[in-house]
Amino acid sequence: MIIIKSKKEIDAMREGGKLLAQIMEQLSGIIIPGQNTFEINKLARKLVFDNGGFPIFEGYGAPGNAFPAAICTSINNEIVHGIPKKSRIVHDGDLVKIDIGMTYKGMITDMARTYSVGRISTEAQRILDTTRECLDEGLGTIKAGSKLSDYGKAVEKHAKLQGFSVVRELVGHGVGRELHEDPQIPNYSSAMREIILQEGMTLALEPMINAGTHYIKVLGDGWTYATKDGRLSAHFEDTIVVTKNGVEILTRV
Numbered sequence: 387m388i389i390i391k392s393k394k395e396i397d398a399m400r401e402g403g404k405l406l407a408q409i410m411e412q413l414s415g416i417i418i419p420g421q422n423t424f425e426i427n428k429l430a431r432k433l434v435f436d437n438g439g440f441p442i443f444e445g446y447g448a449p450g451n452a453f454p455a456a457i458c459t460s461i462n463n464e465i466v467h468g469i470p471k472k473s474r475i476v477h478d479g480d481l482v483k484i485d486i487g488m489t490y491k492g493m494i495t496d497m498a499r500t501y502s503v504g505r506i507s508t509e510a511q512r513i514l515d516t517t518r519e520c521l522d523e524g525l526g527t528i529k530a531g532s533k534l535s536d537y538g539k540a541v542e543k544h545a546k547l548q549g550f551s552v553v554r555e556l557v558g559h560g561v562g563r564e565l566h567e568d569p570q571i572p573n574y575s576s577a578m579r580e581i582i583l584q585e586g587m588t589l590a591l592e593p594m595i596n597a598g599t600h601y602i603k604v605l606g607d608g609w610t611y612a613t614k615d616g617r618l619s620a621h622f623e624d625t626i627v628v629t630k631n632g633v634e635i636l637t638r639v
Contacts, residue, residue, distance in 0.1 A: 388560060388568045390586040395493055396627055399562060399588060402439065402490030403625055403636030406497055409433045410486060411639060413457075417501045419478045423459035427470035430486060431456035439488040442496075442565050451608055458485035458498075465553060465594050465602060465611040465619040466498075478504035481514060483621045487565055496561050496590045497637035498623035510618055513597050516548040517620035520573070520593040528589075528626065528633040534571065534581040541593050542574040553594035553619070555602055556611060561590040561625055583628045588636075592623030 391399070413430055434441045434456060441456035453469070460468035460483040461476070468474075468483070476482055485498035500514050520541045527536040542552050552574045560567030569581050573593045596602075598617035605612055613619050624637045 388581070388587060389563060390584060391562050391588050391627070392586075395562060396586065396588070398491035398493040399495055399625065399627070400634075400636055402488060402493060403495040403497075404639070405437045405439065405490060406486065406488050406495050407637045407639045409437065409488075410484065410497060410499060413484055414499070414501055417476060417482050417484070417503060419476060419504055421476045422472050423461075423468070423470040423474040423476070424472040426459060426484070427455045427457050434488050437490075439490040442487040442489050442494050446565065453609060456486070459483070460485070460610065460621070462618055463613045463616050464605075465596070465613060466556060466621055467609045467611055469607055469609055476503055479506050479510070481506065481510050481618060481620060485621065485623065493562055494565050495625040495637055496565065496623060497625060498592060498621050500620040500622060509597055512548065513550060513595060513618050513620045516545060516550055517593055517595040518622050520544045520595060521591060521622045521624065524573070524591055524593065525624075525626065525633050525635070528583060528628060530583055530585045530628055530630050532583050534569065534583055535576065535578075537591065538572045539575045545593070545595050551596045551598065551600040553596060553602060554600050556594055558590050558592045558623070560588065562588040585628055585630055587628040588625065589628070590623055590625050592621065594619060594621045
């Protein structure tokens with residue numbers, strides 16, 4: 387069931403989303419060569435609590451295999467859900483994806499960014515730029531009365547024009563009262579049941595774009611998704627609210 391949020395709920399998400407975006411901005415400053423992803427997570431967790439929030443990813447999942455950190459840190463061919471570790475070092479030339487979610491005043495916002503570290507390859511820069519553009523292309527289709535499928539078509543079209551592929555097994559989602567709510571939101575043209583957007587829907591839109599094929603695999607930790615061919619991947623995500631005339635992005639400063 388798709389939940390239409392109240393004004394009070396959207397106000398809480400708006401406030402929480404702004405704080406989350408500011409936290410992400412602070413994290414970007416320590417994504418440097420020689421840093422380990424455990425320390426990035428440590429700072430993220432502190433900042434979330436310091437701002438009156440709770441890291442929603444921490445402890446998420448089935449008992450015995452709950453996610454152990456406040457953020458996901460995925461590097462290069464890792465797509466999403468990478469687990470922060472002291473042994474996972476950031477190097478010059480890396481693409482580092484940070485995914486973070488926070489509960490604030492009872493409501494959840496979720497966002498992700500891909501960061502370049504030092505001097506990156508031409509292909510890395512192209513996929514980073516293209517993935518950010520895919521999100522913006524998709525956002526341009528969102529408004530009350532529009533078809534949700536138009537979002538996925540716009541994302542896929544832009545990715546393919548640049549010679550890249552769209553991850554198909556992982557999708558965006560509704561968000562707010564829970565981390566993952568209806569509807570599921572493919573980043574590609576899909577045969578799923580059509581949904582007409584309504585004012586007050588809150589969605590987490592998140593293109594995941596691969597340099598090679600769209601095929602993926604799960605690594606040995608049971609959480610991290612990576613490209614099957616070992617090539618690069620990028621990820622951008624924003625939490626948004628659907629409005630009468632378009633979209634309000636809640637997770638940008």
